[in-house]
Amino acid sequence: MTTTAQTMTAVALDGLCDGFADSTHQAQQVFRRVLAAMAEPGTVHSLEPGNAPAPLSSAAYQICLALLDQETPLWLQPELASAAVVNSLRFHCGCGIAHRLDKAAFALITANGDCSLAAFNQGTFEYPDRSATVIVEVRGLDAERGENCGEERSELVLEGPGIRQQRRVRIDGFDAGWMQRLADNHALFPCGVDLILTCGNQLMALPRTTRATLIGQEH
Amino acid sequence: MSTQLANSIDAGGYNFAYLDEQTKRMIRRGLLKAVAIPGYQVPFGGREMPLPYGWGTGGMQVTATVIGQDDTLKVIDQGADDTTNAVSIRRFFARTAGVKTTELTTEASVIQTRHRIPETPLQAGQILVYQVPIPDPLRFIEPREVETRTMHALQEYGVMHVKLYEDIARHGHIATTYAYPVKVNDHYVMDPSPIPKFDNPKMDDSPALQLFGAGREKRIYAVPPFTRVRSLDFEDHPFEIQRWDESCEFCGATESFLDEVITNDQGGRIYVCSDTDYCRQRQHTTPKKQEAYP
Numbered sequence: 017m018t019t020t021a022q023t024m025t026a027v028a029l030d031g032l033c034d035g036f037a038d039s040t041h042q043a044q045q046v047f048r049r050v051l052a053a054m055a056e057p058g059t060v061h062s063l064e065p066g067n068a069p070a071p072l073s074s075a076a077y078q079i080c081l082a083l084l085d086q087e088t089p090l091w092l093q094p095e096l097a098s099a100a101v102v103n104s105l106r107f108h109c110g111c112g113i114a115h116r117l118d119k120a121a122f123a124l125i126t127a128n129g130d131c132s133l134a135a136f137n138q139g140t141f142e143y144p145d146r147s148a149t150v151i152v153e154v155r156g157l158d159a160e161r162g163e164n165c166g167e168e169r170s171e172l173v174l175e176g177p178g179i180r181q182q183r184r185v186r187i188d189g190f191d192a193g194w195m196q197r198l199a200d201n202h203a204l205f206p207c208g209v210d211l212i213l214t215c216g217n218q219l220m221a222l223p224r225t226t227r228a229t230l231i232g233q234e235h
Numbered sequence: 236m237s238t239q240l241a242n243s244i245d246a247g248g249y250n251f252a253y254l255d256e257q258t259k260r261m262i263r264r265g266l267l268k269a270v271a272i273p274g275y276q277v278p279f280g281g282r283e284m285p286l287p288y289g290w291g292t293g294g295m296q297v298t299a300t301v302i303g304q305d306d307t308l309k310v311i312d313q314g315a316d317d318t319t320n321a322v323s324i325r326r327f328f329a330r331t332a333g334v335k336t337t338e339l340t341t342e343a344s345v346i347q348t349r350h351r352i353p354e355t356p357l358q359a360g361q362i363l364v365y366q367v368p369i370p371d372p373l374r375f376i377e378p379r380e381v382e383t384r385t386m387h388a389l390q391e392y393g394v395m396h397v398k399l400y401e402d403i404a405r406h407g408h409i410a411t412t413y414a415y416p417v418k419v420n421d422h423y424v425m426d427p428s429p430i431p432k433f434d435n436p437k438m439d440d441s442p443a444l445q446l447f448g449a450g451r452e453k454r455i456y457a458v459p460p461f462t463r464v465r466s467l468d469f470e471d472h473p474f475e476i477q478r479w480d481e482s483c484e485f486c487g488a489t490e491s492f493l494d495e496v497i498t499n500d501q502g503g504r505i506y507v508c509s510d511t512d513y514c515r516q517r518q519h520t521t522p523k524k525q526e527a528y529p
Contacts, residue, residue: 040251044303047263051301052360054270055444055459083267085260121264141388145268145277177273177420178459180440206388206422210271223271225420 031100035108069100075214091120127189156188274419281453292450294366309343314509354513357443486517
């Protein structure tokens with residue numbers, strides 16, 4: 017009996033990563049930063065450094081630990097769906113893994129995937145809050161304007177609620193295709209998904225209300 | 236595991252800030268959606284709180300969900316820190332969450348309010364939590380939820396203007412003085428909670444995050460910082476706030492919201508600031524009025 021249980025544990029928890037040591041307070045601290053990010057789109061917020069199951073960033077993992085549970089099916093882009101990620105999230109959050117994009121309350125994707133935002137649950141006109149929240153792993157986040165920005169490091173101008181006039185951000189990995197996805201998503205208001213961008217232990221949010229334009233292409 | 240439990244559960248046997256973690260997660264997800272759709276009412280699984288509906292159960296659930304160990308909480312009721320409702324709620328969180336409390340608007344990171352916005356301008360990073368009785372301004376006109384949802388979805392707000400027009404037809408001016416409907420981000424019409432219309436302009440383009448909780452009706456909504464909040468009006472009857480000819484008896488303020496206080500049965504009355512913290516700060520910095528009331 018004992019041997020069987022041990023074997024099952026070993027198989028089921030392959031690559032298991034630590035959860036929060038103090039779930040009550042750590043979940044609250046992560047939530048407050050996500051709330052601040054969602055309230056002021058384009059601001060970059062740092063979480064406490066922590067372990068994460070590869071290939072997930074620490075920020076994406078902590079957001080999942082803070083917000084997911086048995087009520088929130090999660091969809092994982094295949095590149096991110098390692099045994100370590102799936103096992104860790106199922107063990108600590110108890111969330112189900114969605115097999116269809118439109119059934120997911122949360123989704124984890126990477127910026128270089130070709131995942132269309134329109135495939136996720138967009139909510140309805142009567143219940144726009146039922147739409148998905150999509151966590152996007154990007155290569156870099158920067159709230160300030162820098163000098164040497166490479167070709168792929170797009171500089172964006174953001175406008176909308178939570179932003180006094182305009183805010184400039186640089187998101188490493190957002191190409192022209194992403195600009196189109198953001199524009200299409202914004203046009204669906206009040207429906208549409210909300211994005212949380214993560215990189216390392218940093219995060220930034222782009223809710224559906226934010227209008228984003230590439231520098232040099234405004235209006 | 237035992238250390239974790241010991242850290243989050245205080246001597247009273249309750250979880251940190253009273254609510255259980257699963258409820259907080261549910262409300263947190265709701266709050267994020269509420270912020271992403273300014274002015275839209277997100278339904279949530281409201282819990283029973285250890286005080287009756289109408290005493291701020293919605294606001295308390297929102298506060299319990301956002302508050303952390305490092306926060307400083309201020310609670311006001313009609314602007315005052317020392318009324319029953321404010322004192323009870325402040326004590327509740329001091330006991331269940333062990334957080335620091337304050338009466339100073341400038342010192343608080345989270346402010347829970349019933350029926351007022353502080354006179355002292357709010358700052359970036361502060362969170363204002365409103366207690367809301369009836370979250371839908373259309374409810375008094377259309378009792379069916381299915382209908383009002385469709386009306387919000389289609390921005391079918393003509394009836395709201397008709398209601399204000401009826402005021403003009405009857406009284407010659409818009410007689411609505413509190414819970415005056417606003418339009419948020421040019422889309423959703425929202426109930427600002429029963430604050431006096433005097434406070435409506437403070438909601439517009441505020442640097443603070445504004446969260447609203449309705450416990451009995453089980454709705455959460457939000458206004459992010461720097462968001463357009465416009466009070467409904469007409470071109471020929473523009474929105475106006477209350478003005479007083481009198482000034483505060485204690486601090487002499489003429490620009491704050493004044494409460495009328497009856498002092499005797501000879502018709503004697505004085506006017507005092509409804510915001511007690513604002514009044515106290517002014518009394519420290521400005522000379523008192525000469526004639527003290529007997």
